[in-house]
Amino acid sequence: MKWLVMAASLAASPALGQDIFDGSRVDDIVAIARSYGSAALETQPDGSPRIAGRIKGVPYYVFFMNCAEGRACEDLNFYAGFANLKPTLDAINAWNRDKRFGNAYLDSDLDAAIEYDVNLEYGVTRDNLNAAFGVWSVVLDEYTGYIGYKAQ
Incomplete structure (x- = not known):
């Protein structure tokens, strides 16, 4: 039985020898964002890190979430909000129904917003985190086109 638990543990872990990223590697995560x-x-405001970025001129944030004293932050929350762009609820629902990545919604002012979450609790490889930024880049590009946002 022990070998089964160990095999399952190894299967769930990133490949041995790979560079592992968790929420403590803030500077490395910023470097990936800059690419x-x-x-x-x-x-x-709570002291946790945040990245303010632009992809193809579109502003976004990456919030480091579930951060506790002495522990790495467990999650990244990619977020973009678009003031004064007010798609219909039907349009937002269609996005969420038809798209796999990116949770679209209307914020409290009924402006368009979109989020994408990445769990870092047990670490991910550099390639995995780079892929997450790649997905966010595509989601952001598609969503801005969908809602009619023009980058400055």
Whole structure:
């Protein structure tokens, strides 16, 4: 039985010898963000890190979430909000129904917003995190076209 537990553990772990990223590798995560456009490290009101970036001129944030004293942040929350762009609820529902990645919604002012979450709790490889930024880049590009946002 022990070998079964160990095999399952190894199967769930990133490949041995790979560079593992978790929420403590803030500077490395910012470096990956910069490979997609501009990115600057900021601090959230609670002291947790945040990345303010632009991809193809579209502003977005990456919030480091579920951060606790002495522990790496467990999640990344990619977020973009679009003031004064107010798609219909039917349009938002259609996006969420037809698209696999990117949770679209209307914020409290009924402006368009979109989010994408990445779990880092047990670490991911550099390639996996780079792929997550790649997915976000595509989602952001498709969503801005969908809602009619024109980058400045």
